[in-house]
Amino acid sequence: MTTALEHQGPDPAADERAALIGRWAQRHGIDAARRLAEAEDLADAVAAEIxxxxxxxxxxxxxxxxxxxxxxxxxxxxxxxxxxxxxxxxxxxxxxxxxxxxxxxxxxxxxxxxxxxxxxxxxxxxxxxxxxxxxxxxxxxxxxxxxAGERRGRGQAVGADIDGLYAIARSCPPTLAGLRDQALVLTGFHYASRASEPAGLLTGDVTLHPAGMQIAVLTGKTKHSVRNAKIRYSQDPEVCPVRAWTAYRDRLVAEHGEAWAGPSTPAFVGIDRWGRVTGGMVPDSVTRAVKRISQRAEVPLHWTGHSLRIGLASTARKRGRDGIAIADQGGWARHSRSMLGYMQREDGWDDNASAGLT
Incomplete structure (x- = not known):
């Protein structure tokens, strides 16, 4: 009768590890080989954790x-x-x-x-x-x-813009969910958020400052790191991310208790149709929320979870912001090809070899 282990066949990774331990034992002795094997197990665990x-x-x-x-x-x-x-x-x-x-x-x-x-x-x-x-x-x-004329894929997401931010701010209802939506989009635009980033924020990651707010953003697309994005008060209160954030958080605590003010609570919470808090948002719910919010505002081209990130790069470039400052705010490498591609959406019209020739 064939056992389950026999049915699975040999495990090359396990065989390679056993051979490696055998070579260590020959070089350094059995005890040292055992400790080296334990160190390998620790390294594997750390790699999985991060x-x-x-x-x-x-x-x-x-x-x-x-x-x-x-x-x-x-x-x-x-x-x-x-x-x-x-x-x-x-x-x-x-x-x-x-x-x-x-x-x-x-x-x-x-x-x-x-x-x-x-x-x-x-x-x-x-x-x-x-x-x-x-x-x-x-x-x-x-x-x-x-x-052959075949195009596949969704193409690049549309970038958020200032007109869209105004439309969204005006379309959000004066409810907790509406204030959450407004804060999610306005803050996300100003620090070039990926959908995963607001989902991972905790209340303690957001610090108010006389000049605005600072958000400690945990990033993890290629590696885990933290960037501290600073967001100033906007001149126009209607689209001010700092005011939107404080209004949302004050309403959350007022309606659902001081427990939600704790630093370890989710910064952005899910809210059902009855106004009940369902816990922290996850990346998929952030993506769906951004799309829904833009649809409600009748933004001509509906936004996706990546629209806020694209929008910061392209809009800041259009307004003459330095490329290094944009990269630092959004957590891009300073010569990121993706960031430069977003900027090209604006640069490609003005800094253009054919512009003004006729």
């Missing part, structure tokens, strides 16, 4: 895509050869989604990178040359799709 949840989710989703590909093609999940990886990206563009449709090239690229990580984490070798070959194939196939 890896952002969205990154973990992406790796898991992409591994499931890799498994579906291997099932569909009859290839083993344990081999990331050049041919297998090229076949993987081809399959993804052709029919990889569960609906039978092809993925957008950007999504295929994400799944390729994450699948390679998954293979290596499981102890399976993937060479850099083989991964590069798959990436080259993906780029070439993407060009062919474009030449």
């Amino acid at each position: 890896t952002p949840d969205n990154t973990v989710d992406t790796y898991a989703k992409s591994w499931r895509v890799w498994e579906r590909f291997c099932t569909a093609t009859g290839l083993p999940t344990t081999e990331g050869s050049r041919g297998a990886l090229v076949a993987f990206v081809t399959w993804m563009l052709r029919e990889g989604q569960t609906s039978g449709r092809g993925y957008a090239p950007a999504s295929a690229g994400t799944h390729l990178a994450a699948a390679v990580v998954g293979l290596r984490q499981r102890g399976h070798h993937v060479s850099g040359d083989d991964q590069a070959a798959a990436r080259t194939a993906l780029e070439g196939l993407t060009v062919k799709l474009l030449k």
Whole structure:
């Protein structure tokens, strides 16, 4: 009778770890090898602890895509050869989604990178040359799709703008939920928030100052770090993020008690249709809220969870703000390609080689 362990087959990662411990024992003795193994376990635990949840989710989703590909093609999940990886990206563009449709090239690229990580984490070798070959194939196939007139993906999100902020401020009802919505958008715009960032804020992360407010933003797209974004009082109280924040928080405490004033409580809370607080917001609820809020305000192009981030970069650039100051406020690297791309939305009209020629 085959046991469950036998059915699972060998574990390359476990075998590699056992071989490594054996080499340590030969070099340093059994006790030292045991301590080195414990240090490796600690390193693995720390890596897992500091890896952002969205990154973990992406790796898991992409591994499931890799498994579906291997099932569909009859290839083993344990081999990331050049041919297998090229076949993987081809399959993804052709029919990889569960609906039978092809993925957008950007999504295929994400799944390729994450699948390679998954293979290596499981102890399976993937060479850099083989991964590069798959990436080259993906780029070439993407060009062919474009030449054939096929466009996939949602495209870049629309950026928030000042007119939209005014429309939103005027459309929010004078309820706790309305004040929350106003504070969420106005503060988020001014520190270029991702959807995950207001969801992760605690009340203690926001500090009032005579000049405005400071928000300690925990970021974790590529690594965990904290940036301290300063937001000044606006000249116009109607769209002032500091006043919107204080009005929302005062109303929350007045209606639901002093417990919500504690520094460890969520900065932005979910509120149901009956006005009951349901706990802290999560990234998906922030994204849905921004879309809903912009729809209610009848913003011509509905915003997404990334619109506030794009809007800060493009609007600040249009108003002549320094690129380094914009990068520091939004937590971008100072020469971030994504930030420069957002700025180009404005620069591309004025700082343009064809402007004024005729």
